[in-house]
Amino acid sequence: MTAVFLGQPGVGNLRGDQSFPAAARSAVADAQLRRNIGRATGTIRTKRLAAVAECDDWQQLRAAGSALKQDVLARLPELLEQLEANVQARGGQVHWARDGDEANRIVAELIRATGSDEVVKVKSMATQEIGLNEYLEAEGISPIETDLAELIVQLGHDKPSHILVPAIHRNRTEIRAIFEREMPGADALTDDPRVLAMAARAHLRRKFLSAKVAVSGANFGIAETGTLAVVESEGNGRMCLTLPETLITVMGIEKVIPRFTDLEVFMQLLPRSSTAERMNPYTSMWTGVHPGDGPQQFHLVLLDNGRTRVLADEVGRAALHCIRCSACLNVCPVYERTGGHAYGSVYPGPIGAILSPQLTGTTGHDDPNASLPYASSLCGACFDACPVLIDIPSILVHLRATQVDSERGGLPSGQDLAMKAAGWVMGSASRFGLAEKALGAGRLLAGGDHRISRLPWPASKWTDSRDIPEPPAETFRQRWARNRGGDR
Amino acid sequence: MSDSRAVVLNRIHAALGSATPAVVEVPRDYERRPLTGSGDIARFAETVADYRAQVHRVGASEVATAIEALVGTGSAVIPADLPPDWVAGVRTVVDYPVVGIDVLDSVDAVVTGCALGIAATGTIVLDAGAAQGRRALTLVPDHHICVIRVDQIVDTVPQAFSALDPSRPLTFISGPSATSDIELQRVEGVHGPRTLDVVIVGVRR
Numbered sequence: 001m002t003a004v005f006l007g008q009p010g011v012g013n014l015r016g017d018q019s020f021p022a023a024a025r026s027a028v029a030d031a032q033l034r035r036n037i038g039r040a041t042g043t044i045r046t047k048r049l050a051a052v053a054e055c056d057d058w059q060q061l062r063a064a065g066s067a068l069k070q071d072v073l074a075r076l077p078e079l080l081e082q083l084e085a086n087v088q089a090r091g092g093q094v095h096w097a098r099d100g101d102e103a104n105r106i107v108a109e110l111i112r113a114t115g116s117d118e119v120v121k122v123k124s125m126a127t128q129e130i131g132l133n134e135y136l137e138a139e140g141i142s143p144i145e146t147d148l149a150e151l152i153v154q155l156g157h158d159k160p161s162h163i164l165v166p167a168i169h170r171n172r173t174e175i176r177a178i179f180e181r182e183m184p185g186a187d188a189l190t191d192d193p194r195v196l197a198m199a200a201r202a203h204l205r206r207k208f209l210s211a212k213v214a215v216s217g218a219n220f221g222i223a224e225t226g227t228l229a230v231v232e233s234e235g236n237g238r239m240c241l242t243l244p245e246t247l248i249t250v251m252g253i254e255k256v257i258p259r260f261t262d263l264e265v266f267m268q269l270l271p272r273s274s275t276a277e278r279m280n281p282y283t284s285m286w287t288g289v290h291p292g293d294g295p296q297q298f299h300l301v302l303l304d305n306g307r308t309r310v311l312a313d314e315v316g317r318a319a320l321h322c323i324r325c326s327a328c329l330n331v332c333p334v335y336e337r338t339g340g341h342a343y344g345s346v347y348p349g350p351i352g353a354i355l356s357p358q359l360t361g362t363t364g365h366d367d368p369n370a371s372l373p374y375a376s377s378l379c380g381a382c383f384d385a386c387p388v389l390i391d392i393p394s395i396l397v398h399l400r401a402t403q404v405d406s407e408r409g410g411l412p413s414g415q416d417l418a419m420k421a422a423g424w425v426m427g428s429a430s431r432f433g434l435a436e437k438a439l440g441a442g443r444l445l446a447g448g449d450h451r452i453s454r455l456p457w458p459a460s461k462w463t464d465s466r467d468i469p470e471p472p473a474e475t476f477r478q479r480w481a482r483n484r485g486g487d488r
Numbered sequence: 489m490s491d492s493r494a495v496v497l498n499r500i501h502a503a504l505g506s507a508t509p510a511v512v513e514v515p516r517d518y519e520r521r522p523l524t525g526s527g528d529i530a531r532f533a534e535t536v537a538d539y540r541a542q543v544h545r546v547g548a549s550e551v552a553t554a555i556e557a558l559v560g561t562g563s564a565v566i567p568a569d570l571p572p573d574w575v576a577g578v579r580t581v582v583d584y585p586v587v588g589i590d591v592l593d594s595v596d597a598v599v600t601g602c603a604l605g606i607a608a609t610g611t612i613v614l615d616a617g618a619a620q621g622r623r624a625l626t627l628v629p630d631h632h633i634c635v636i637r638v639d640q641i642v643d644t645v646p647q648a649f650s651a652l653d654p655s656r657p658l659t660f661i662s663g664p665s666a667t668s669d670i671e672l673q674r675v676e677g678v679h680g681p682r683t684l685d686v687v688i689v690g691v692r693r
Contacts (some may be wrong), residue, residue, distance in 0.1 A: 204680075
């Protein structure tokens with residue numbers, strides 16, 4: 001792997017400014033946040049199980065989805081060139097971006113060429129990832145998020161915390177307050193989600209009907225036909241993809257799939273896994289420019305931004321199979337307690353813990369993204385839920401091992417010394433026996449709850465975030481010697 | 489720009505290594521049998537209704553009456569090639585020559601046909617083909633009345649994809665516009681048509 005040229009690391013909103021344990025500590029202290037996320041994920045978990053149980057061939061669909069994505073990665077150059085040729089043949093233009101900065105520049109130039117200083121946006125993880133909104137604002141172009149949850153995040157001057165529902169950390173009362181504060185003319189709202197949705201409709205309607213330029217992401221790009229697909233619920237996607245004169249779509253290079261009929265697999269897996277519906281309300285597919293119907297200028301921006309770096313790791317590359325359904329977030333006991341902001345990246349939860357550090361690469365122990373592969377108890381719920389069978393727990397372990405290996409040499413860390421000492425003690429029966437005797441003294445340190453919560457340095461590095469159970473009055477070996485000692 | 493294309497493609501080649509890619513066999517043992525006979529009309533009616541769309545089953549001679557009742561005294565925009573007898577009793581605006589967005593925003597409803605319907609998921613698919621018109625027609629008006637013949641109903645998602653033509657603009661519609669963005673609870677009616685009526689034409693029930 002040393003000979004492999006690694007792609008430019010991912011740039012944009014992929015890294016927080018503190019490690020996961022530090023960020024999680026303040027997140028779990030926020031009782032409102034925990035309640036909001038616990039309620040929302042609890043609702044969707046039950047519904048997803050019912051939606052999946054309806055498909056007798058669910059496991060076969062998962063296996064097909066997984067194999068299709070493996071095939072895509074194995075043939076990526078060929079499929080991208082095919083996609084490009086077919087989009088161009090149908091009147092679209094294709095642009096390639098090495099990283100987020102380049103993609104942002106391309107999009108801003110395309111918008112400027114239209115003479116517009118405002119764009120409507122369909123929810124897109126790729127443009128969140130590269131920080132397109134921030135870039136456009138700095139360039140004097142107003143990006144208007146039209147997805148309800150993205151709008152809540154944008155109006156709340158907030159950050160997304162979930163792949164599918166970026167405002168999952170907000171409850172209806174908080175959303176009402178944000179709307180009343182930020183939407184001109186929105187007053188006398190109630191907490192009823194229907195009333196809040198209607199307020200968003202009224203707020204955006206004029207924008208949709210007058211917008212000249214739209215920016216979208218893509219769920220799928222079909223190599224054999226040049227067709228792009230956007231999967232959505234509200235109709236904001238259809239508005240953006242249909243009414244403006246110019247459409248600019250930013251798509252990660254791993255989103256290409258070989259054939260149109262391959263959608264028969266993904267369009268069953270994705271809706272049931274993400275919103276637990278048999279089918280999402282709206283899916284739009286278009287191929288280049290359709291004369292007299294929809295945007296007459298179409299640009300596709302193909303984005304690397306660290307994806308080729310992920311691809312270079314034979315184990316880790318399976319993270320690129322992700323279809324962004326967010327089922328793994330909804331079932332994760334860690335995500336349920338910390339929410340998405342603690343992960344620092346726009347990709348939170350289990351998939352984020354394997355995707356973000358690989359996209360950015362990590363610069364050593366103090367890199368916040370280096371802590372993400374540890375943000376898991378390895379319980380495996382994410383793997384069970386993943387519609388394309390990404391073995392997230394194994395990749396987490398692989399990334400932990402890679403991280404530890406990369407830090408070998410130089411001064412040994414506290415953990416290295418502790419492991420060495422443990423190895424020395426456990427290497428001999430008599431030393432282990434002595435250690436067990438010493439352990440008994442630990443009983444004196446335990447509190448009334450039979451737990452040791454505070455030890456002096458260096459053991460404090462352990463007890464700062466965990467309790468140690470009181471050592472038993474008698475170890476297994478001591479008990480064995482007492483009961484069966486004569487048998488030897 | 490072309491420089492970036494070469495850089496990205498070179499990075500991919502480098503990341504994949506020099507070995508010829510192993511052929512990945514995609515297991516296709518999921519349900520993908522072709523449709524035999526007619527689709528499951530009752531299931532289609534049930535799954536469409538689950539999204540809180542209104543379902544109407546009528547005989548071939550009753551389409552106009554059903555549509556007239558749904559549009560009422562309001563006006564409906566229609567594609568130029570909609571069968572005129574469907575809207576005999578309705579005040580219509582024909583999208584020929586092409587009408588402006590303000591007109592689409594001011595009419596009460598839109599009446600179209602569709603390309604097909606999927607019984608397993610309660611989905612109707614529009615492909616801008618016969619009796620459907622351009623995509624904006626079914627998007628801007630707040631009430632969509634979609635007519636589907638029973639012989640346009642297929643059972644499964646794979647059957648739909650094998651029947652569709654990707655070179656056309658495709659819109660999959662499953663119920664009225666909805667969102668799950670507030671506490672992950674589904675609420676109908678955001679930016680797309682807030683009312684969806686699906687008129688199934690065939691054997692009357």
